[in-house]
Amino acid sequence: MSFRTAQVDPLIVRRAHIAVYVRVLTSRPHRRGGNVVSIDSGSGLANATIQQRLVPVRLFYDFLMEEGLRESNPVGRGRYTPGRRVGGRQRGLVPRLTKLPWIPSEEQWLRILEVARREPVRNRVMLALAYDAALRREELRSLRTDDIDPAHRTLRVRAETTKNRLERVVPYSAPTGVLLSGYLAHRAGISRARGPLFLSESRRNHAQPLSLWTWSKVVRRIALAAGVERFSTHTTRHLCLTGLARMGWEVHAIATFAGHRHTDSTLQYIHLSGRDLADKLSRGMEHIHAWRIQTLAAANTTPCGAGS
Known part of the structure; x- marks a missing residue:
């Protein structure tokens, strides 16, 4: 209307x-x-x-x-x-x-990984980097060959590709490094020119930079095949940051890793992880447990046969 x-x-x-x-x-x-x-x-x-x-x-x-x-x-x-x-x-x-951001359950994540294992090496390394470095879709797609530092296993996320125009350097894991090395060898068979890291392998756009829509279609196909329809290109970022919160990372460290200008955006992952609430519940239950044990111990000092 x-x-x-x-x-x-x-x-x-x-x-x-x-x-x-x-x-x-x-x-x-x-x-x-x-x-x-x-x-x-x-x-x-x-x-x-x-x-x-x-x-x-x-x-x-x-x-x-x-x-x-x-x-x-x-x-x-x-x-x-x-x-x-x-x-x-x-x-x-x-x-x-x-x-709060949606993240898959452990069982859903395993189904996604099982489907992803059958994907070409390019798609697997993109999924691994998206999760490892908590990259946004545009940041992932815009990576260039000279943004990679294999010696230190880090990526440079250029300011012009980020949401808030903040450049950052983020690490990736050793298994992802092995996968990335395999992809670079595969990429050399498509193009040896420096430039965009991820290239199209279709007949129409062969050796051209991969588009956002192509990557979105890949992730959508994986989501449907795994039966996890809510899985999207941003889910890996949510999953990674929530995992960091659960491991006890401080909010400012998570904000730096994620490239958040303000911690307001970061706090939602702390809330989603339930870290602070779980700690408070644990401390509270420990206090209650100790009180109950003390009460039982005091009851054991009653002379034998009393009350029988």
Whole structure:
């Protein structure tokens, strides 16, 4: 639904009209149909997508207000604190939802690895590097031959390929190094030229840099074959960072490894790992356990036969 199809003059649109628009976005059939990958994605747009759709509408009405054509903006903005009236800000039409990243279970991950074992060496090394170094899809696809330091088993993730334009150097494991060495020998049979690390081997784009979409299709094929439909190109990053959190890495170390500018993004992996909560539960249970043992020990000091 748009204001044109609803035959509503933008100059007289109210919050009720915007609410109807939001309602349509949250309830209409999903255009991807059979490609639904989560329970709540069968109809309507995701929360983040709806927020993006509302931004240009909000900016449009900001413009109308600046031009003196309207006195108010019908699209809510800012945060709202329930029960706080004095100094409170206007509540938005759509609440912002913050969900923890999805990661596969151990059994699902093993199924994915079993399928990946049958993939060509290029795909296997890409999957290994994506997991080992917690690389984003663009960072992985943009790796060049001179970004690799085999002597120290590190990768240079160039600033222009990152989400927040922060360059970083990340390590990879010895098994991945063996796999990478095998791929480099294989790549030499495709092209000996320096440049993009991962090359296409199709007839149409032979020896050309691998595209983002090709890699996405590879991962999607692996996910479907393993029966883990939610697995995506970003899942390996989530899995790696969650593993680091579970191993006790400090939040700033994880943020540096992941290339996060702020630790707010990193904290979701700490929460997902349940590390802090597990530690507190363990300490609490140890205290309770000690108290119970002391109580039983005290009970054992009762003279034999007492109470019998």
